[in-house]
Amino acid sequence: MSRLRHAWRVLYWLPSLVLLREVGVLKLVSGRSMQPILNPDESLLWRDVAIFDRISMHTHRPYRRGDIVALKSPSDAKYELVKRIIAIEGDIVQTLPRLVLAILQHRNLSFGSRYPDPEVCVPQGHVWVEGDAFHSQDSNSFGPVPLGLVDARLVCLIWPWWRFSKVPATPSIHPRVTPAPK
Amino acid sequence: MTGPSMLPTLANSGEMVVENRWSYRCTPGKLQRGDIITLYSPLDRTRIVCKRVIGLPGDVICVDPTGQYTPSTEHVVVPKGHIWIMGDNADYSRDSRSYGPVSMGLIRGYLYARIWPLKDLTIFRNPTTYLDY
Numbered sequence: 001m002s003r004l005r006h007a008w009r010v011l012y013w014l015p016s017l018v019l020l021r022e023v024g025v026l027k028l029v030s031g032r033s034m035q036p037i038l039n040p041d042e043s044l045l046w047r048d049v050a051i052f053d054r055i056s057m058h059t060h061r062p063y064r065r066g067d068i069v070a071l072k073s074p075s076d077a078k079y080e081l082v083k084r085i086i087a088i089e090g091d092i093v094q095t096l097p098r099l100v101l102a103i104l105q106h107r108n109l110s111f112g113s114r115y116p117d118p119e120v121c122v123p124q125g126h127v128w129v130e131g132d133a134f135h136s137q138d139s140n141s142f143g144p145v146p147l148g149l150v151d152a153r154l155v156c157l158i159w160p161w162w163r164f165s166k167v168p169a170t171p172s173i174h175p176r177v178t179p180a181p182k
Numbered sequence: 183m184t185g186p187s188m189l190p191t192l193a194n195s196g197e198m199v200v201e202n203r204w205s206y207r208c209t210p211g212k213l214q215r216g217d218i219i220t221l222y223s224p225l226d227r228t229r230i231v232c233k234r235v236i237g238l239p240g241d242v243i244c245v246d247p248t249g250q251y252t253p254s255t256e257h258v259v260v261p262k263g264h265i266w267i268m269g270d271n272a273d274y275s276r277d278s279r280s281y282g283p284v285s286m287g288l289i290r291g292y293l294y295a296r297i298w299p300l301k302d303l304t305i306f307r308n309p310t311t312y313l314d315y
Contacts, residue, residue, distance in 0.1 A: 060228050075263035077210070077287035123281075125225040148222030148288045 025052045025152055027070060029082050033131030033138070034068065038082065038157070049159035052152035063088065063127060063147070065173060068154040071129065074142050080151065083129035083138055090180030093120050093128050096140045120144065128177075187269030187276070188232055191218070191306075198298035203291035210286065213238065213265070216310030218293040221267070224284050225276075232293055233277055237266030246279045248272060258283070265289075 020026075029038045030047045038048050052070050056063075063069065063085055073079040087093045095118060122128050126144035131137075139145060157163055173179055184195045192199070201220050206213070213219070215235055223229040237243045237260045245256045250272075260266050264283035269275025278284060295305040 072285070072287035073263070074285040074287065075261065077263065077285065077289075123225070125223070125227060146222070146224040146285065146288060147227040148224065149285060150227075 022054055022058065024155070025054055026050070026158075027052050027080070027082075027152075031082075033133050034082055034084070035133040037068070037132060046160070048157060048163075050157045051155045053155045054152045056153050057151065063150065063153070065091075065177070065179075069129070069150050070152045070154070071145060071150045073137075074145055074149060077149075081129075081137070082154070083131050085127045086130045086139070086174045087122050087128040087177045088180075089122050089124050089126055091122050091128070092178040092180075093122060093139075094118060094176040095120055130174075183232065185231075186274040187271055188218070188234075189271035189274070191270050192232070192296070196299070197296055197302075199296050200294045201291050202294040206289055206291045210289075213286075213289075214308055214310065215241075216308040218306050219267070220290045220293055221284065221288045222290065224281055224288060230290065233267035233269050233275075235265055236268045236278070237283075239264060241266065243278075251279050263287075 026049055028047050028049055032039060038050070055061075065085055065088060067085045068082065069085060070080050070082050073081050097118075120128070120143070122144050125148075126146050127150070128139045128144050130139055183192055183197050183199055186194050206219070213235060215238060217235045218232060219235055220230055220232050223231045239260050239262050241260045242257055243260060243266045244254065245252050245258055247254050260283050263286050265286055266278045266283050268277045268279065293306055296302060
């Protein structure tokens with residue numbers, strides 16, 4: 001009898017587990033790389049909590065320029081980064097000047113410039129991600145990221161409540177990006 | 183499974199295999215050279231490919247010993263958090279030789295066994311032997 005009850009309990013919680021893991025995920029966002037949208041004030045004790053949508057990953061909805069996504073760090077899959085997609089496949093990106101990267105490297109903020117080229121054409125199945133703030137470990141140091149590493153897309157911010165909002169997607173094209181011809 | 187890229191080990195088509203996703207998720211550090219893994223294709227996230235691990239982070243790899251893509255003297259160091267993968271059938275395989283080292287975040291799991299056709303039932307073991315010199 002108790003086994004039946006146990007099975008019933010599992011069945012009861014399964015939909016919510018699936019919902020929490022595969023549909024929308026709550027994630028704690030720490031770090032300064034997406035200022036001012038996320039964590040605008042570094043001195044506060046809490047970190048922002050946001051809802052990320054994983055359905056778009058399972059349904060293979062194409063990502064657009066301007067989407068904020070959570071992705072596994074290419075150099076260490078244990079860590080997740082939250083960045084903005086700047087360019088999609090086929091676009092031509094002008095990378096940050098080498099001097100800037102050298103300064104970042106000097107401050108241990110970046111782990112080497114794999115893409116020293118001034119211009120990169122984002123290869124098939126890859127995206128170019130960057131943080132909104134200046135100091136961020138992003139595609140300028142590790143290059144284009146395969147879409148398989150992109151985990152979820154940010155939908156809205158739920159904590160702190162006074163900034164509760166859908167994050168406005170900015171479809172505007174970044175000044176350093178030349179979009180691919182359609 | 184379809185595709186000629188793993189040919190001596192896996193047939194071109196008509197085979198069924200079991201994929202072990204738990205052991206990689208639980209112990210990602212146990213990945214070894216010679217393991218057959220499944221991973222999301224770096225070129226297309228909707229496709230899953232199956233390749234053999236050749237190099238782990240920090241290894242020095244000869245990019246293409248056959249000289250087909252690049253001169254066979256070119257060597258690279260596999261960066262941190264990346265692996266070097268190759269298909270067993272080098273002539274018909276698109277792998278790290280063309281797209282470079284792949285991030286370990288793309289790995290799904292190990293290929294555990296072939297269950298169909300029944301007469302070829304195999305559990306894949308790591309065949310690597312290291313030479314001392």
